[in-house]
Amino acid sequence: MTTMIDAAQLSHAELEAVLRWYAAMGVDQPLVDAPRNRFAEFEQEVARRAAQPAPQPVADAPRRSPVSPLRPPPAPLPPARPAAISAEQAVLKAQETAAAAATLDELRAGREAFDGGGLKRTASKLVFADGNPAARIMLVGEAPGGDEDREGRPFVGRAGRLLDRMLASIGLDREQVYIANVVPWRPPGNRTPTPQEMAVCEPFIRRQIELVNPDHLVCLGAASAAALLGVKEGITRARGRAYEYEIGKGEGARRIHACAMLHPAYLIRQPLHKKLAWADLRTLKKALAPG
Ligand code: URA
Numbered sequence: 001m002t003t004m005i006d007a008a009q010l011s012h013a014e015l016e017a018v019l020r021w022y023a024a025m026g027v028d029q030p031l032v033d034a035p036r037n038r039f040a041e042f043e044q045e046v047a048r049r050a051a052q053p054a055p056q057p058v059a060d061a062p063r064r065s066p067v068s069p070l071r072p073p074p075a076p077l078p079p080a081r082p083a084a085i086s087a088e089q090a091v092l093k094a095q096e097t098a099a100a101a102a103t104l105d106e107l108r109a110g111r112e113a114f115d116g117g118g119l120k121r122t123a124s125k126l127v128f129a130d131g132n133p134a135a136r137i138m139l140v141g142e143a144p145g146g147d148e149d150r151e152g153r154p155f156v157g158r159a160g161r162l163l164d165r166m167l168a169s170i171g172l173d174r175e176q177v178y179i180a181n182v183v184p185w186r187p188p189g190n191r192t193p194t195p196q197e198m199a200v201c202e203p204f205i206r207r208q209i210e211l212v213n214p215d216h217l218v219c220l221g222a223a224s225a226a227a228l229l230g231v232k233e234g235i236t237r238a239r240g241r242a243y244e245y246e247i248g249k250g251e252g253a254r255r256i257h258a259c260a261m262l263h264p265a266y267l268i269r270q271p272l273h274k275k276l277a278w279a280d281l282r283t284l285k286k287a288l289a290p291g
Contacts, residue, residue, distance in 0.1 A: 023189070027189075085116065087196050087199070087200075089116075090116035090117065090196075090200050091116075091199050091200055091202075091203070093114070093116050094114065094116055094200050094201070094202075094203045094204060095203040097110045097111075097113075097114050097203075097204075098110065098203040098204045098206070098207035099203070099207065101207060101211070103211065104129075104133055104208065104211050104212070107204065107207055107208055107211060108126070108128045108129075110204075111126060111128060111184060111204055112126050114204075116200050117185070117196075117197050117200040117201065118197075119183065119185035119186070119187055119188075119193070119197060120185050122185075122186075122187075122188045123144075123149055123185035123186045124149050124150065124186075125149055125150070125151070125152035126152065126184055126185065127144035127148045127149065127152055127153060127154050127181060127184050127185070127186070128152075128180065128184055129154065129178060129179060129180040129208070130153045130154050130155070130156075130174060130178075130179045130180075131174045131175070131176075131177045131178040131179045132174070132175050132176065132177065132178055133178055133211075133212055135175075135176055135177045135178040135212070135214060136176075136214055136215040136216060136288070137172070137176065137177045137178070137214055137215070137216045137217075137218060137284075137288070138177070138178045138179075138180070138209060138212050138214040138216070138217050138218070139163075139177055139178070139179045139180075139218045139220055140179075140180055140181065140182060140205060140209070140217065140218070140219055140220065140224045140228060141154060141155060141179070141180075141181045141182070141220040141221060141224055141263065142181060142182055142183065142192075142193065142220070142221050142223040142224055142263070143181050143182065143183035143184075143185070143186060143187055143193050143223075144181055144183075144184070144185070144186040145157050145159070145186060145190050145265075146186065146190065147160070148160075148186065149186035154179050154180060154181050155179055155264070158265075158268060159263070159264040159265040159268060160264070162264040162267060162268060163179075163220075163264045166264065166277060166281055169278070169281060170281045170282070170284065170285040171285070178212050178214065180205060180208055181205075181224075182198060182201050182202065182205050182223060182224050182227050182228070183197060183198065183201045184201065184204070192223070193223070198223065198227055202227055205227070205228070206228075209228075209245070209247060210247050210248055213247060213254075214256065215256055215257065216256065216257050216258070216259075216284065216287060216288065217245045217256055217257070217258040217259075218258070218259055218260075218261055218284065219231075219258065219259070219260045219261070220261055220262075220263045220264065221235060221260075221261075221262070221263030221265075221266065222234060222235040222238070222260075222263075224260075225238050225260035228245065228258070229243045229245065229258055229260060231243075231260055235260060235262060235263070235266070236262070236273075236276070238260040239259070239260050239261055239262055239276060239280055240276070240279065240280060240283070241259070241260070242257065242258075242259060243257075243258040243259060243260070244256070244257070244258060245257075245258040257287055259280065259283070259284065261277060261280045261281075262276060262277045262280070
């Protein structure tokens, strides 16, 4: 027997506890307006099949299988799911798919179709990029949150509004920068992406940087700095230093200026550190100045 929580029977405190538990489990977005009791649907389907009249044996018809004529025939099997690929195979496939994209549109389509990381199944929208693909500055964050997942654009929530103000403080807006994330699908409940999820996404963000071909790369937060700049220490140590990022490989490779900055979401939690971010923004502004 299955039971569903009847919200009308719960006190305010109990309802709040249930919602908190859902949020902690990563269930923090409504997908449909009314709840569906899939357990009850399953039981109804079982009852419906059991109530179906048993097929009558046809006289003289050859028996094709040892299935009892008193039972309904078994339901057809669902189509087989493609076999899961290993972590290494997923990274190789990501590298091939990313390298095959000649334009940002192709990369976006390849990203949308790529199923090598599980996050796509729980996110609602691909959060590919925002801003100007011809910009000289590219900013890369970690992964989208709930607001970004709903809108399909990076940095549109609270952290995004702070990022807009940070950019404005040095005279920039979204038309002068290009913004993306290492991971373009929202991890459930805004959890930190796993190393495997980061590894599968890395070839795509590297190709995205190559196709945008900026002069300055800004990694927002420790995860982005670790993935793209190989930074091993914490972000408060890594910030304030100049890095180089190599775009492309071989003869056509180009080294660009890169830096790591405190993530705006971190600055919301630690407002005293805004002065460090302000120092980094001024350094970036100087680096952008002609000559
Ligand atoms: N944090 C990120 O790293 N990226 C977003 O797009 C939003 C919040």
